[in-house]
Amino acid sequence: MRSSKYIEDTEDFYQNAPCGFLTCDTNGRIAGINDTLLSLTGRTRESTVAVCSFSELLTTGSRLFAETHIMPLVKMQGFVNEVSFDMRAADGMTFPVLVNIRSVQSDQEGEEYYRLTVIDYTLRKRYERELIEAKRDAESNAEMLRIANTDLQHFAQIASHDLQAPLNTVTGLIQLMEIKGLLKRNAESEEILDLIFRNTRRMKSMISDLLEYQSFRESDSDFERVSLGEVCREALEGLAGEVEATGASFDIGALPAVSGAKIRLVRLFQNLFSNALKYRSEAPPAVLVSSREEGDKIITAVADNGTGFDPSHAEKIFGFMERLQSRDQIEGTGIGLSACRRIAESHGGSIRAESVPGEGSVFFVTLPRA
Amino acid sequence: MLRSGRAFARLCFPDSIYSVIFEQRSRAAREDPCASAPNTADMQTDLKKRNNIHLSGSGKTTLVLAHGYGCDQNMWRRIIPHFERDYRILRFDHVGSGKSDERAYDFDKYASLQGYADDVAEICAAFCDGNTVFAGHSVSAMIGVLAASGNPGLFRRMVLVGPSPCYVNDGDYFGGFTPSDIDELIFTLENNYLGWSRHIAPVIAGGDENADTARELENSFCRMNPAIAKHFAKVTFTSDNRGDLMQADLPALVIQCNPDVIAPVEVGKYVADRLPQGTYTELKVPGHCPHLTAPEATAEAVHTFLNEIS
Numbered sequence: 001m002r003s004s005k006y007i008e009d010t011e012d013f014y015q016n017a018p019c020g021f022l023t024c025d026t027n028g029r030i031a032g033i034n035d036t037l038l039s040l041t042g043r044t045r046e047s048t049v050a051v052c053s054f055s056e057l058l059t060t061g062s063r064l065f066a067e068t069h070i071m072p073l074v075k076m077q078g079f080v081n082e083v084s085f086d087m088r089a090a091d092g093m094t095f096p097v098l099v100n101i102r103s104v105q106s107d108q109e110g111e112e113y114y115r116l117t118v119i120d121y122t123l124r125k126r127y128e129r130e131l132i133e134a135k136r137d138a139e140s141n142a143e144m145l146r147i148a149n150t151d152l153q154h155f156a157q158i159a160s161h162d163l164q165a166p167l168n169t170v171t172g173l174i175q176l177m178e179i180k181g182l183l184k185r186n187a188e189s190e191e192i193l194d195l196i197f198r199n200t201r202r203m204k205s206m207i208s209d210l211l212e213y214q215s216f217r218e219s220d221s222d223f224e225r226v227s228l229g230e231v232c233r234e235a236l237e238g239l240a241g242e243v244e245a246t247g248a249s250f251d252i253g254a255l256p257a258v259s260g261a262k263i264r265l266v267r268l269f270q271n272l273f274s275n276a277l278k279y280r281s282e283a284p285p286a287v288l289v290s291s292r293e294e295g296d297k298i299i300t301a302v303a304d305n306g307t308g309f310d311p312s313h314a315e316k317i318f319g320f321m322e323r324l325q326s327r328d329q330i331e332g333t334g335i336g337l338s339a340c341r342r343i344a345e346s347h348g349g350s351i352r353a354e355s356v357p358g359e360g361s362v363f364f365v366t367l368p369r370a
Numbered sequence: 371m372l373r374s375g376r377a378f379a380r381l382c383f384p385d386s387i388y389s390v391i392f393e394q395r396s397r398a399a400r401e402d403p404c405a406s407a408p409n410t411a412d413m414q415t416d417l418k419k420r421n422n423i424h425l426s427g428s429g430k431t432t433l434v435l436a437h438g439y440g441c442d443q444n445m446w447r448r449i450i451p452h453f454e455r456d457y458r459i460l461r462f463d464h465v466g467s468g469k470s471d472e473r474a475y476d477f478d479k480y481a482s483l484q485g486y487a488d489d490v491a492e493i494c495a496a497f498c499d500g501n502t503v504f505a506g507h508s509v510s511a512m513i514g515v516l517a518a519s520g521n522p523g524l525f526r527r528m529v530l531v532g533p534s535p536c537y538v539n540d541g542d543y544f545g546g547f548t549p550s551d552i553d554e555l556i557f558t559l560e561n562n563y564l565g566w567s568r569h570i571a572p573v574i575a576g577g578d579e580n581a582d583t584a585r586e587l588e589n590s591f592c593r594m595n596p597a598i599a600k601h602f603a604k605v606t607f608t609s610d611n612r613g614d615l616m617q618a619d620l621p622a623l624v625i626q627c628n629p630d631v632i633a634p635v636e637v638g639k640y641v642a643d644r645l646p647q648g649t650y651t652e653l654k655v656p657g658h659c660p661h662l663t664a665p666e667a668t669a670e671a672v673h674t675f676l677n678e679i680s
Contacts (some may be wrong), residue, residue, distance in 0.1 A: 026663050027656045053656065055631060060547065061554020064607070065562070067632050067658045068508065069440030073592050075662050076444055084561040086554070096561070125561075 020097075020118030025111070026075060028053035037118055038215075042090035054116065059086040059094055070101075070356070074114060078103040084125075087118070096125040160211045173198050202333070209335040212267070213342065214319075224345075225370040226262045228255035228300060232289055234262075235270035242277050248285035255291050257370035258298050260347045265367075268343045268351075269302070271336040272363050276304035278332065282359070296369050297349070303362040308355040317353060340365075388678065413496050416633040422469045427454035431526070432498045435461040438508025438659075439606045439640040440590045440599075442468025445507065449661045452669035460497055464510070465489060466598040475598055482566075483509065483609050487516035494524055497543070503676065505529040507661065508632065509606040512614070519617030529672050532658050533641045534633040536610040541610070546634045552607045556600055563596035592665060615644035623649045623675040625660060625668060632658040649675065 014021060020037030025031045030049050038045060041057055055063040055071070062085040074080055083099045098119045100118070106113055112272045126346060174196060177183050183193070232252050236243065243250070250273070276287045283305060291300040310323055316322055321334035337351075340363075344351040347367050355361040417423060424443065427433075427618040433453055435446040444462040450459055463470040464486055479485040490513060494502055504525040506514035511533030518525050537545045538552065595601070622645045626638030635652070642650035651671045 029656065053631075059554055059558075060551040061556070061558045063631055064547075064551070064555040065440070065558045068438065069592060070442050071657075072445060072659050072662055075659070076447075086433070086558065329371075 020116075020120075022054060022116040022118060024054045024114050024116070024333055026114065028055050028071060030054060031113060039086060040089070040095075040120055041120070042093075048278050054114075055085055059088050062086045074101050074103060080266070081307075087120075095120055095122050097121065110315045156211060160207045163207050167200055167203055167207070171197070206333040206335070209333045209339065213335055213339050222261050223259050224262070225257050226260050226265055227257045228265075228291065228298070228367075231262065231265045232269055232273075235273055238266070238270050239273055239277065240275065246277050246280060246285055248277055248280075248287065250287045250289070253291070255300065256293065256298055256345075257288065257366040259370045260367060264343045264346070266272045268340045268365065271340050272302045273335060276302070276306055276361075279306040279308075279361075281302075281305060281307050281360075293369065294366075297366050298369050300365045300367070301362050303360060305360040308357045308359055308361050309353075311355055314355070318351065391662070394616050406550050410496065417496055419491055420465060420471045420474045422471075422490065423460060423462045423497070425458065425460055425497070426450065427459040429455075429457040430620060431457050431501045431503055433457040433459050434490070434494060434498070434502055434504045434525075435459065436504065436506040436510035436511055436513060437461075437463065437467065438506075440594070441507075441659075444468070444592070445659060445662055449669055449672075450667035450671070452665070457503075460493070462493060464513075464602075467594055468592065472595060472598070477601060480601065481605060483513050483516055483605065483611065484520075486510075486513045487520060487661055490514065490517040491521045491524055494521075501526060503527045503529065505531065506533075506674065507531040508533070508658065509609075512609065512611045513541065515611060515614050515618045515645075518620055519614050522619070525620060527620060527676065528618065529625065529675065530622060530641065531625045531661060532627060532630055532633045532638070533624060534637045535612040535615055535641060535644075537607045538610075538631075540610070543640075544636050546632070546637065547607065549608075552604070555607065556605055559596070559600050559603060563599065612644070615641060616643070616646060619646040621647045621649070621675075623651060623671070625671050626650065626652045627655055627657050627660050627664075629656050630658050651675070 015035040017034060017036055020040055021034040022030060022031075022037055023032040030052060033045065033048055038048065041048075043057075055066045058066060066085065070080055070083055080099075080101050083101070085099055086094045087097045087098050088094050098121050100117045102115050104113050104115055105111070174193070178193070183189055229252065232250075232255065238252060242248075273287060277285050286305045288303045289300065290303075291298055293299075313324055317324065318337050319334075320338040322338070323332060323334040341351050344365055344367065349365065349367040351363060351365050353361055353363045393587070393613035426452070435443065435449070437443050437445045442463045446461055450461070453459060466472060466475040466480065476485070479488075490504070494504075494517075500523065502525045504514045504518070504527075506512075506528070508531070511530035512535055514525070514528050514530065515533075515535075516530060534545060536543065537547045538549055539545050539547065622642075624642040624645075625640050626635055627631075628635050630638070638652070641651060651674075653660050653664060653667050653671065655667065657663050660668045
């Protein structure tokens with residue numbers, strides 16, 4: 001049927017509209033009601049029209065609200081929109097309704113009447129309450145998290161400080177024994193001493209890594225435009241000793257700027273570079289840094305010619321304190337790459353790795369463009 | 371039940387700015403010892419702002435118009451023309467309602483109707499010379515009773531429109547409601563204000579005059595911020611001032627609609643009966659706001675009462 005030919009049966013539309021219609025006088029007395037609303041409330045026209053008032057269709061609480069606030073408001077401004085009431089059906093069941101009200105003047109006597117549309121919104125109301133509950137939960141959870149985070153930060157600071165102090169004392173005391181000649185020098189004691197120093201060193205770096213790891217929680221409010229080229233240069237400066245010792249070469253191409261926190265990004269790349277030096281093959285390490293744009297992201301690739309890793313471990317290497325090698329082979333805390341991931345994610349970015357064992361690895365860092 | 375307004379503010383909006391503002395406000399009030407001694411002109415200015423006071427008409431007698439719960443002084447606008455010629459008219463908004471200064475809403479002070487009664491006494495002391503007729507609608511009827519009983523001579527006469535000294539049934543006393551009805555009202559309020567989160571609420575409250583104009587229009591009458599609406603509802607509908615009626619010893623007219631689903635006929639009669647000088651008038655119109663829906667009949671009843679006595 002073409003819509004222009006369609007003739008609306010207005011009486012039928014009124015009576016069986018997909019929402020309730022009601023007309024009442026300014027005192028609320030019902031002058032007219034459609035079939036939809038009658039069946040919704042389980043009432044008959046005879047027991048309703050000219051017999052009861054609109055507010056009598058409501059629960060007592062809703063009636064209080066209607067009579068003290070909504071009806072006076074309609075009287076004064078001529079309309080209200082989206083008022084939520086609870087309606088009580090003849091069988092005592094209640095259901096939520098959304099009501100709009102408009103004031104009209106009747107033709108005959110110029111008397112004022114109110115027209116109401118009434119929509120049963122039981123399901124929508126359930127969503128609403130769920131949303132409110134969810135919002136409340138989310139808000140209280142966020143608050144609890146905030147408190148827990150602050151406590152944790154506090155704890156980590158105190159714990160690491162308290163751990164570091166006795167460690168420093170132990171190292172110092174052993175050095176003092178050595179200086180004062182209290183230790184017997186022979187091959188065996190040299191080896192034990194070496195082990196002691198290596199372990200204390202490892203514990204120190206672990207503590208400082210841990211401390212740094214938990215400090216990456218800062219908000220992104222300190223984000224600024226950061227040149228990746230500069231970030232890589234600073235990262236390299238921090239590794240000058242190792243670079244020289246290993247005879248490594250770095251090829252850093254032209255890199256764009258990203259939006260981020262510089263100190264954290266330097267740390268990220270320093271960790272990657274340091275890994276490239278640490279997990280090197282026989283050949284002197286060669287690291288290539290390049291980047292490309294993808295939408296509003298910058299993807300930077302850090303490729304090395306090191307030992308690489310089994311590709312099935314591409315995720316595992318970013319785990320917190322996860323290590324593929326045992327400590328005896330290569331020193332490390334297993335925090336470096338998980339810190340990298342954490343830094344990348346705190347920038348709204350990501351990090352992943354690919355590798356061919358024996359040939360090298362490539363780390364892809366995605367960061368937001370400046 | 372409502373001992374602590376502060377606790378209630380938290381209950382309504384545990385995380386909202388209201389409880390914060392409230393804390394700051396009560397602190398400020400405690401710390402400012404000068405706040406209680408301003409001169410009359412300053413006091414009038416302060417009260418005008420706090421209670422959005424408007425004066426009109428002229429006459430020897432001042433007619434003070436106090437609105438009920440859920441409304442503001444606009445409720446009286448159809449009555450005013452009937453009195454402006456012979457009376458000086460003072461209309462105002464209770465703190466927390468209409469365009470009053472919401473910042474003055476102290477959850478502790480307004481945890482009982484006495485807080486509002488004190489405001490009325492303050493307003494009358496600042497603006498009226500003793501020749502005062504007080505007209506209070508709904509909850510303001512009892513606010514007037516409290517003001518009158520605590521300040522003999524404050525009013526010459528009282529008009530109580532749709533009064534109820536106690537909305538909740540109690541033994542033989544019929545107030546019309548059960549405690550769970552009142553809880554239901556609070557629930558209905560919550561449902562209607564649920565979109566008014568802390569981000570929107572201050573706009574609705576009238577703080578921001580640059581708010582979206584359509585919404586501005588829609589909420590230009592009977593405004594209330596959600597936390598206050600809930601608090602005032604609870605205070606209004608759980609108060610019991612039956613014992614105070616005897617103390618208000620002055621000519622008083624009860625105007626009762628029939629039927630009135632908020633303050634039933636039995637209640638109006640009870641009030642007139644308990645007031646030492648109570649008179650009862652029934653209007654054969656349904657509803658709870660005859661001054662709005664039947665202004666002529668209401669004005670006539672008031673005129674008759676005032677002329678009879680004087």
